[in-house]
Amino acid sequence: MGENETNQRPLSEHFTPSTYTSTSCIRVPAVQVAQYEIKFSVIQMLSSFYGLNNKEPYKHLDEFLEIRSTVKIQNFFEDALRLIVFPFSLKDKAKQWLNSLDAVVITTWAQIQQAFLKKHFPIGQTNHIRQAITSFSQIDGEQFHETWERLKDLIRKCPHHAVPKWRLVQCFYDGLTDRNRQMVDASCGGTFIHKSENEAWQLFETLSENSLYHVSASRTEIPMSGPQRKGGLYEVGQFVAINTKVDMLSQKLDHLLSIGQIPRPTNSPQTFQDVCTLCTNPSHYMSEYPLAGQFPEYVQEQAQAAQSFSKLGNDPFSNTYNLGWRNHPNFGWKQPNGFQAPPYRQNFSNQWNAYREPQQPLPLRL
Template identity: 30%
Template structure:
């Protein structure tokens, strides 16, 4: 036994992990490897995934090869560096070489942090899988695979997984799969059905990629032109609205001014309305030289100005808007043509 082994063997025994038998006289781990492992610490919290931790830890350990040192020996000897807090205390609870192999370490670790209750919960989530209303086939397939990875101990066979996935799809997705299969997709073999689903999901991804295409400089300029046109139309519509409202007010005012005045003084008590004082007052107000007539809009010999009707005015506004739309669309086409020519010149 090398001096290196004799120095470190007691520490491993205190953690419950037996020192692995190796042929190498000395084992030297680069500090960068320890740093990578400690960047992937597992604390034993409920929201942590022990399977994901093990997968990342093994991937890091596989980056090093030592002559005369098996892979499992490297994993066993460095595993304690990947734990912290409650998980570290759990490893310390094992005494005296109770964990002899890497497989035993993994088995104890998963039983502690991924018990049967989590397996049952994960299996239930997988069993009740369904495609969301706004989820594409490719997105649903990736999410279903994520559920399987999250619960590796689900024990569902590949055929059961396929049936669960197909049964959870929306009717539209099922119809597309059946159409591509030339019948019921469940009548195909496992390999054929998976190939059809993979191919359709790949086409689905291509469609999503096209929809998520970043706008080019050309499309941005076109969008600016369209926004400008919409803004101009909105301004004209607002002006038309204000003009029509003003016209309605003026016609309503003229209509009220031409109606007989039935105020309290004129249409009140009959005796006072027909009295001499009232007639004299009316004669004085109707006198041609009276300033009252000029100031208050009384009788006048000037011809009244003809105000266009609401229908005529609205028709004119509609014609104006139509002309404006034609000119704006023509200007937009000219701008787009100029942009295209400019892009061709720029290359």
């Protein structure tokens, strides 16, 4: 009967989704509380973990446990409350990973924590941080307290680095600069190698606090006179900068004014330089032209013009070239003073009237 009913089902039902039951790998242990409520404000306070490579899983666990510690339910196990609330802090890829663990059954907080770190803190990242710890070194210009905090930050990112404490102390001491290493030796009287790992760790903590105190004190110190200057910077005075700019502008102006000028001999009192008439080049005299010997008349004319330029006169009858020739009476179209043009129109009209035959009046026809 059942097989016949299955065969009689239409084909469309085989492609239609049936009822769905969400499967979760988390199995919350039984609690004695019949009803409980987790407020929505608590869920909103949870930090979100999206499963990206640049996120720190240990930091997310610390923030989750810090917020979850504010929630208390009477007669409710601690692991059970963590297992219920933790899935709300996972988003996107991290939430898909949790839902894909259908073949795994998680009943304790330690199990889900171990699976979470195994997924989002791979072996390659562990080796990278472990190598950064064992080869730790101080950066140039870095203060002592900054170096110490950077090492502790690496340890905090990877608590399972498996580097012993004595090895951490030795790596930090060897990675310091010569100046800071001498400071450590001087602070303990040169007996650093004879200290235990805990004593050396506490010594680094004390020196870090002193370094932070001195840096903060120097930054908040009020100068007695004049503006405060930043360390490591060379400041230039305002007047020095202005003088430098003025000098640069003067050089540029001199360069612009020197463009197009022609060098002149130092022993020549002449202040005028004419262009070469033969090649029209202003960089030399016509007498310096290679073929100037074939044109002596032009050379003589230019020489006379250059000699009379400094003492211009208004002598139209001079034997040398000068601009006064423009006023010569024979070289202009201008009429001399007192000259009157003949009455051309009047004479022409009189001659025309003399030669014109008189006209007889036409007879009138009646």
